[in-house]
Amino acid sequence: MSDGATQGRHAWIEPGVFEVAPGVHRIPLPLPSDGLRAVNVYAIEDGGQLVLIDSGWALEEARDQLETALGKLGYGFENVRRFLVTHVHRDHYTLGVTLRRTFGTSVSLGIGEQPSLENILAGRADGQASELRRWGAGELAALVESARDGDDKPPDHYEMPDDWIEGTAEIELTTRTLRAVPTPGHTRGHVVFVDANSSLLFSGDHVLPHITPSIGLEPARAELPLGDYLDSLRLMHSYPDMHLLPAHGPIADSVHTRVDELLAHHDERLKQTEQAIRNGAGTAHEAxxxxxxxxxxxxxxEMDEFNRVLAIGETAAHLDVLVARGSLRSSTVDGVVEYRTVAT
Known part of the structure; x- marks a missing residue:
C-alpha cells in the first residue's frame, strides 16, 4: 500500500494530500519544534462532504496547510461535517475546536478523555509535578512548577466536544461504517477507528510505525497506563490484519506486524527496568x-526537560506493571514510591 509520498524515513512529513484508499486522503500537518515533526489528518470523502480523523494543532501554519490540502480535493472548511478525534492531545484535538467556532463542525472524542479535559478546562492541565515527586524526581518537579508559575488559565484552544464516544461504537457515515474502538494506554480515552470493509485502521497514536508512543502523559493519569496499553495492543489481534494509518509516520501494510514489534519492545523494556531495580535503583527516577x-x-x-518527564513517567509505568505481575514490590515513603525485588 502506498500513498504516493516519496521514499525515506521522514518523507511522510512533506506537505500535500495523498490518497491512501479510495475516498481516503492523508494530510500531514506541521508541529512546532516537536520531535514528532508532523501529524497526519485523514480526510474521508462522504457524500459531498468530509469527515476528518483528527484535526491537527491549532496553529496558523497548520490551519493554512489543511485549507490548502482540502482545496486540492475541491473542498473547504465549510464542507467538513465532523471531526472524529482519537485523543485529547493538542496536536490531534485543538484545530478542530477552533474551526468549530467558525464553521459549526461537530467534534467527537472518547469518553475516557473527560477527566483530563475537565482538568485542562479548570486550569489543572499539568499534574506532572506531583507525579514527579512520587517518582523521586523532586528537582525536576520544581523546574516544571517554576515554568508554570502563575499560569493557571485554561488553554484557549480547548473546549468540550459535541459528543462523547462511549465504548465500542458503530459510526454510520454516508458511504461507510467506522467502528470506534477504545484503546486506552497512550491516554485514558484514546480510540481508534476501524474501517473493516476497506481494511483500514486509523490508529491515532496507539500504533505508530517508527516509535513507541508515550504512556500516560495526561492530566488525569490512569492507575496502570502501561497495563492498559498492552491490553489495547493485544486487542488489535482480535481484528483481521489491516493497513495501518497512523497519526505520526508513514502508512504501513500490517497492523499486526507492528503490534507484535511493540509488544516485544515493551517485554524487553520490562526486563531492563526490573534489572535496574536489581542493580540498586529504588525509585522511578533512579531506574x-x-x-x-x-x-x-x-x-x-542528556535529554531536555520535557523528554525527561516523559522518560521518568514511562519508567514508573513499567515499574507498576512489574509490581502488578508480582515481579517487584513497592511502598511509599515520605510521598515517594520505592521499589524492591521480591525475596526468593
Missing part, C-alpha cells in the same frame, strides 16, 4: 537514570 533512551541509547540527563 530511568540506569536505562538508555531513544534509539540512540541516550542518558536521561
Amino acid at each position: 530511568a537514570l540506569k536505562l538508555g533512551w531513544t534509539r540512540h541509547n541516550r542518558h536521561l540527563e
Whole structure:
C-alpha cells in the first residue's frame, strides 16, 4: 500500500494530500519544534462532504496547510461535517475546536478523555509535578512548577466536544461504517477507528510505525497506563490484519506486524527496568537514570526537560506493571514510591 509520498524515513512529513484508499486522503500537518515533526489528518470523502480523523494543532501554519490540502480535493472548511478525534492531545484535538467556532463542525472524542479535559478546562492541565515527586524526581518537579508559575488559565484552544464516544461504537457515515474502538494506554480515552470493509485502521497514536508512543502523559493519569496499553495492543489481534494509518509516520501494510514489534519492545523494556531495580535503583527516577533512551541509547540527563518527564513517567509505568505481575514490590515513603525485588 502506498500513498504516493516519496521514499525515506521522514518523507511522510512533506506537505500535500495523498490518497491512501479510495475516498481516503492523508494530510500531514506541521508541529512546532516537536520531535514528532508532523501529524497526519485523514480526510474521508462522504457524500459531498468530509469527515476528518483528527484535526491537527491549532496553529496558523497548520490551519493554512489543511485549507490548502482540502482545496486540492475541491473542498473547504465549510464542507467538513465532523471531526472524529482519537485523543485529547493538542496536536490531534485543538484545530478542530477552533474551526468549530467558525464553521459549526461537530467534534467527537472518547469518553475516557473527560477527566483530563475537565482538568485542562479548570486550569489543572499539568499534574506532572506531583507525579514527579512520587517518582523521586523532586528537582525536576520544581523546574516544571517554576515554568508554570502563575499560569493557571485554561488553554484557549480547548473546549468540550459535541459528543462523547462511549465504548465500542458503530459510526454510520454516508458511504461507510467506522467502528470506534477504545484503546486506552497512550491516554485514558484514546480510540481508534476501524474501517473493516476497506481494511483500514486509523490508529491515532496507539500504533505508530517508527516509535513507541508515550504512556500516560495526561492530566488525569490512569492507575496502570502501561497495563492498559498492552491490553489495547493485544486487542488489535482480535481484528483481521489491516493497513495501518497512523497519526505520526508513514502508512504501513500490517497492523499486526507492528503490534507484535511493540509488544516485544515493551517485554524487553520490562526486563531492563526490573534489572535496574536489581542493580540498586529504588525509585522511578533512579531506574530511568540506569536505562538508555531513544534509539540512540541516550542518558536521561542528556535529554531536555520535557523528554525527561516523559522518560521518568514511562519508567514508573513499567515499574507498576512489574509490581502488578508480582515481579517487584513497592511502598511509599515520605510521598515517594520505592521499589524492591521480591525475596526468593
